[in-house]
Amino acid sequence: MSGATSNKDRMQIPLQGMPEQEPDARVNNFSEVPLGYLEAAAWTEARRCLDGCKAPCIKGCPVGIDIPAFIKKIEERDFIGAARSLKKYNLLPAICGRVCPQQEQCELVCVIGKKGPAVGIGRLERFAADYERMSGLIEVPEVAPPTGKRIAVVGSGPAGLTGASELARCGYKVTIFEALHRPGGVLVYGIPRFRLPIDVIDNEIEILKKMGVEIICNAVIGKTLTIDDLFAEGFDAVLIGTGAGLPYFMNIPGENLCGIYSANEFLTRVNLMRADLFPESLTPVFLGKKVAVIGAGDTAMDASRTSARLHPEKVTVYYRRSREEAPCLPREREHAEQEGVEFKFLTNPVRFIGDDNYFVKAMECVKMELGEPDASGRRSPRPIPGSNFIEEVDTVIMALGFGVNPIIKETTPGLETNKKGVIIADPATGRTSREGVYAAGDIITGGATVIKAMGQAKIAARAIHEYLLSKASTVTA
């Protein structure tokens, strides 16, 4: 049946919508918002993928997934086969299907997307991965015979998990060191559960463990042990995937008032420490009536939507540029708007005003206008003189982006970084200035996406494999 579908027919099939929790309902819970395709919708959506297409989507994917191949499996109703096809390229499809910016990658270049909506590649990826997980037929990837070599992976976020899995497949004994008490990195402390349910992450981590990967939590590399200690303990190579965990503040007056958080702190308190369940969970989070989120990236959307679920009177996102420049995914902004989050564009805080108990009670803002394009190509915002005004707020969440955590740099002699502390790594290999030390993810970019971190981790894992092979051959020669 599917084989007989002509491309002309395929192009007539409308984009299959994905059911979602209604906004009124979802602001009362932390359950996932999009509910995923059912089999019929997935099959119909898969049929929108054209036959004989040159598949520019593959190049649009940072990890180079053979997208038509897995979609054809869905069309053949071989859903498990689709998941396994995906996993040849991407070991975390259930995660990427949810958090990848597909509109900027694979779906951006989709051929039918030129004339209408692109194939829902992310939705199909999620469907296949979820189908496999729910079926209980999860296949633990095959692992090569042991090489006898040990690799330390620092950090258990997207880069660490991907690197560990690739290296385990090559037969290495991999140990992941995680600073927090639970693995997953930003997937656990940063991305809210209503975007990425925790069982999806736990499932991926269980698979890694079945592949023989050891995960040691509560180990801060650079403090508990240094990179040099890892080599001294017998590790043959190190992959650093520690992310960009240093929140930026604005350095404006009043920023240390109580009630002002970094998005990292706010999200960590809720996502990792479950402050939403206080006092059953013992970590509190203070949330007042009028919440201001500063910034308009994906983290700002996560913070504003998380706030909305804690029931303040009002959540407002303030952004110094206009709607068009907002770096968040459009679907995240739409979700936030549906959940009652308001947006004030071309507005920037200049100082915070506290009450007698040192809690923030207001912020002074200035109106902005857009000038000439800056280095990023976006029109640079500049304040309009005399346009200052006061906004009453009692909670402020700063989502201004991240710097790089200094702990590893400070404790690893010979590891070169740029002025911002970003580890300098060869983009083609992830190799750093220290022999045997490779890096991937936000620690080498200063801040990007889950999928880019995973793409780099794959590259670095391959380079580590080649490095250890060449080292072994030199020794035997």
Next chain:
Amino acid sequence: MSYPIVEKKELAPNTVMMQIHAPLLTKKIRPGQFIIVRVTPNGERIPLSISGWDGDKGTVRIIVQAVGRTSTELVRLNRGDSIEDVVGPLGQPSHTGQYGTCVLIGGGYGTGAIIPIAGDLKALGNKVIAIIGARTKELVLMEDELRAVCHRVEVSTNDGSAGVKGLVTDVLAEILKQEPVHMVTAIGPVPMMKAVSEMTRPLQIRTYVSLNAIMVDGTGMCGSCRVGVGGTTKFACIDGPDFDGHQVNFDELVYRQKMYIPYEKKAMELCACK
């Protein structure tokens, strides 16, 4: 992972010494560093000063006073019980070096944290004087152990039941009259650290204080522990916990420490540990 308590001793009412078995984290500890613990699976993460360690036994020692829910739950644990999570050592080591005469001041359970610093400073050839401050005699902690690593130990109590009647600053004022002091480190309640810093400021004596800000991850990721130091914002977890006492905005620190008091009360009310 779980971390067994291998020794527990009550030092004063509601204040205990614990040795925790955590072999991985004892390899790199330096004086002045801290750990973060999470006592139970639903627990919060709280920072605690390290007051000693034994690399051979793989143990780290803490002094804990039952104040809020988490510290009370911790104090109630016994030898053989386990702590859910222990991570560290975190923060920068203390500024040990060759100064000359050093005065180390411990207030309450902060006294534990000055022991490793005193040991290091003495080993480096400094003259080390310690002052222990407490409300009353039975709250004077670790005096014997401190005597073993200091040249001189003075005690002050508010009620005069041990040592000098008064505050640590009264003892410090006396010492400053007696001899030149080249470095002061104060660890304890914020009002004490602030008073010490104010006393040494006009004398331009290098003064370090160890800041017990509220933390979550303890690795620089969240910024909960930010403090004003010399007009700029620092993170106590990765830039500290020790800072120049003459530069610290103590008032801000006090306010920020109180941020969750209503929540702490509520958590305490619901605690079976009361």
